[in-house]
Amino acid sequence: MKIPLNISYKNRLIPNLLVSVSTKRKFSSLLVAIDTGCEETILSYKDALLLQIPVKEMIIDKRIQGISGDKVGLSEYTKGLDFFFKKQDGSIFKMTLNYLYISKNPNGANITLLGTDFLKRNNLKFFYNPNGEAYLERDD
């Protein structure tokens, strides 16, 4: 199974893709980035709002510190999210994430990050050639 990725994001070389995400209450399409520099999957503040997850009321469970020194509060989300991906043949494939973090930061780029945890849990290989193609792949 192969899931094609976009090579660039806002004219920057950042692998990304469109996904549809559903909670029990809401279904939305999000543009998400693959971030192998992050070991956790983090749903952005704006994407949490879009999915009607009450991010403002959630407590901070963890903080991350970026290379700029800025600290961002994260909340654990354990209610589960279904991610729908479009495969190379056009069919749709669902993966469920039972555990992820939500960013409490309303500022900045506000992009959801699929971290290495997502790749590991779903047995996905990540291929990125900035001069060619990019995709996620799993042996079926």
Next chain:
Amino acid sequence: MNEKQVFENAEKNLTFFNVHFKEFEMKYPNQFVAVSGANLVAVGETPDSVLKEITEKRIDKSNLLIEFIPVPGSILIL
């Protein structure tokens, strides 16, 4: 609406966003834009203000792309 239709709508929104991205960079740096039905439907300084406008306009949030517009030439670090 089934999942395939959701993807088709999202892809149309993304294509519109990519085609107009340079224009958005010039007009709306450091702001958030919302695209729905392959049209720009809201602009705001925060995700909250954009979603408030979307709610007031009664736009379907399942067919919506909200993206931050970086300052032209800036480097994005995830």
